[in-house]
Amino acid sequence: MSNHPEIERFVRGEPIAVEVGEIERALGSLWQEASRAGEAAAISRAALWNVIVPTCGPAALAASKKLVDELAPALPTRTLTLCLDDGRRGAGLEATIESHVVSQPGGARMVYSEEITIAGPSGAQGHFGALVRALQVAGVPTATFWLDPGAPESLLTRELLAVTNRLVLDTTTCLHPRQLFDLDRLAAAAQPLPIADLGWLRLGALRALFAGMFDPPVGGAPLVQARRVAVEHRAGCDASALLMLAWIGVQLGWRPVRAAQTSDGGVRFDFTRAGQPIAGHLVPAEGACGRSGILAVEVTTASDDRYAIRRTAIDQTQLQTPGVPPKLVKLDSPSDAELAIAALGARGRDPLFRRCLAYARQLWSLEPDTAGSRR
Numbered sequence: 438m439s440n441h442p443e444i445e446r447f448v449r450g451e452p453i454a455v456e457v458g459e460i461e462r463a464l465g466s467l468w469q470e471a472s473r474a475g476e477a478a479a480i481s482r483a484a485l486w487n488v489i490v491p492t493c494g495p496a497a498l499a500a501s502k503k504l505v506d507e508l509a510p511a512l513p514t515r516t517l518t519l520c521l522d523d524g525r526r527g528a529g530l531e532a533t534i535e536s537h538v539v540s541q542p543g544g545a546r547m548v549y550s551e552e553i554t555i556a557g558p559s560g561a562q563g564h565f566g567a568l569v570r571a572l573q574v575a576g577v578p579t580a581t582f583w584l585d586p587g588a589p590e591s592l593l594t595r596e597l598l599a600v601t602n603r604l605v606l607d608t609t610t611c612l613h614p615r616q617l618f619d620l621d622r623l624a625a626a627a628q629p630l631p632i633a634d635l636g637w638l639r640l641g642a643l644r645a646l647f648a649g650m651f652d653p654p655v656g657g658a659p660l661v662q663a664r665r666v667a668v669e670h671r672a673g674c675d676a677s678a679l680l681m682l683a684w685i686g687v688q689l690g691w692r693p694v695r696a697a698q699t700s701d702g703g704v705r706f707d708f709t710r711a712g713q714p715i716a717g718h719l720v721p722a723e724g725a726c727g728r729s730g731i732l733a734v735e736v737t738t739a740s741d742d743r744y745a746i747r748r749t750a751i752d753q754t755q756l757q758t759p760g761v762p763p764k765l766v767k768l769d770s771p772s773d774a775e776l777a778i779a780a781l782g783a784r785g786r787d788p789l790f791r792r793c794l795a796y797a798r799q800l801w802s803l804e805p806d807t808a809g810s811r812r
Contacts, residue, residue, distance in 0.1 A: 444471050448480075452533035452554065460553055460572060464534055483513035483539055483548050486781060487579040489569055489597060491519045493587040498522070498556070501584065505552055507774035509537030512781065513550035515574045519565050520556040521588065530557040530564065562589065566596030578602040580781055583623065584635070586610050590619070594626055601630060605780045608636030608794070609728060611676035614801045621798040624791060633785030634794070635776045639729045640681055641784075642769050643754075646746050647685075647734055650758060659744055660689055665737040667718040674730020675704075676797075678719045681731055682706070683797035687789070691715055693796075696803035706800055725750050727770045 447453050447467050455463040472480045488508075490501045498520045505516045532555045539548040553572060555565070573579055580603040583593055598604075604627045606620050624632050651657050666685060670678035686693070691708035699705050699718065706717040724732045726748045735745035745757040749765065756764045771779070779785060 443467075447471065447534070447536055448549075450536055450538070452535045454531070454533050457530045457532045457555065457568070460532055460534060464551060464553075467534070480547050480549065483550055484515040484574045484577055485512060486514045486577055487573045488514040488516045489519065489579065489581040489601070490516060491521075491565075491581070491583065491588045491592055491597065492585045493521045493559075493589070495522065495524070497585040497587060498554075501582075502552075502554070504582075504584075504773050504777065506537065507772065508777050509539060509550050509552075511774065512778050513537075513539045513548065515550065515572075515577075516552040517569055517572055518552060518554040519569075519592075520554065521559045521562055521592070522556055523558050530555055530561055532556075559589070562592045562596060565592065566600065569597065569600050573600065580605055582777070583607075584610060586612075586616060586619075590623065593623065598627055598630075601627070603631045603633065603781065603785060605777070605785070606632065606634045606636070608634050608676050608680055609639060609674075609730075610636075612673055614676045614679045614797070617676055617679065617794065617798050617801060621794050624794060631786045632791060633780035633787070634790050635773065635780060636677055636680065636729065637787070637790045637793070638776045638779050638784060639727070639771070640677065640684075640731065643681070643729070643731055643734065643746065644684060646754060646756065646766060646768070650744050650746070650756060655744075655758065659736060659738050659742060662738040662740065663689075663715055663736050664713075664739050665716045665718065665735075667720050667733070667735045667737075668731065669720045669722040669724075669733040669735075671723070671726055671730040671732065672721050674726075675719060675721075677729045677731055679797045679800060680793060681734065682717050682719065683793045683800060684789075685734075686717065686800070687793050687796050691717075693800055693803055696800065706803065724748060727751055727768075 448471050492498045492501050501518055535552050536549045539550050579601055581597050581601040582605045584607045611617055651660055668678045668681050691710050694707045694709055696706045703718055703720045708715040722732050726732050733747040737743050742759045747755045749755050752768055752770055754766050754768045756766055
């Protein structure tokens with residue numbers, strides 16, 4: 438392992454192919470040689486988390502590696518990227534190792550983190566649990582990023598949950614609300630582990646803006662008097678819209694009653710609170726929005742007053758309240774890497790998400806067209 442060109446490739450972050458059984462030894466040897474070869478700065482390794490990212494197929498693998506690349510400078514981890522790819526059938530398990538720069542040399546030291554990628558056919562998933570246990574950095578927590586909806590549940594439930602300290606989901610990847618059933622089931626299986634959701638965090642700025650409209654002097658009276666709530670969303674973002682409506686329903690204590698398709702291609706949910714009916718609408722629409730796909734949230738009261746937040750651009754929202762000129766507010770659009778870091782911090786331990794996910798599943802179970810999709 439004293440081959441300088443290979444060491445230079447490794448330090449530059451290029452993947453180095455290794456035998457699966459030699460991963461740890463190869464990493465140790467490469468880092469030792471790289472440290473000896475470093476003339477301008479000493480080299481060290483850092484890891485605050487073990488991060489496991491299961492994927493299924495080349496496209497999901499490329500997306501996960503992009504996320505890991507963006508995450509590394511802000512949060513050093515040992516990342517284990519696992520890829521099930523039947524295009525490799527018969528090839529067995531293959532592994533690569535690579536480095537990520539965590540901090541640039543300000544003078545004396547260059548700090549790196551590591552990514553290990555292990556790929557094989559779907560039948561090889563039974564080996565991943567043992568490999569993860571062997572390759573975890575001792576003494577730091579482990580997070581599993583379950584972001585690829587194509588990955589088989591058995592990989593998580595049979596192999597990875599036992600070695601996981603925090604489970605990170607992404608409801609934004611749900612192309613249909615019925616997929617929330619699967620995530621809710623996985624979240625239930627993972628209890629009592631802390632569960633974070635990039636989709637939930639992605640909705641954080643909108644939720645804060647919506648709640649802020651009813652701070653004093655307006656107060657909560659319009660929400661008590663609400664008779665209609667509409668969430669407008671881009672096509673394919675129904676799950677995010679449903680989670681947003683679920684958050685409002687949980688916070689206000691609405692009891693779900695029934696649901697039905699609407700003529701505009703959306704869904705109407707009927708609720709009651711203290712004997713009063715409320716209608717919740719998911720409305721497909723077009724317009725500028727972030728990755729959450731939420732375009733607007735509007736509350737109409739019994740006296741026909743309207744309170745709304747509406748996206749006017751990717752990073753801008755208009756607040757509309759009765760008797761006040763519309764107000765433009767800048768809306769943060771954090772990157773996936775920033776959301777991933779938040780998911781591993783205090784915001785990734787929000788118990789309200791678990792309640793809202795279960796409530797969203799309850800709402801969708803009322804929708805007649807989904808009856809055949811329930812599990």
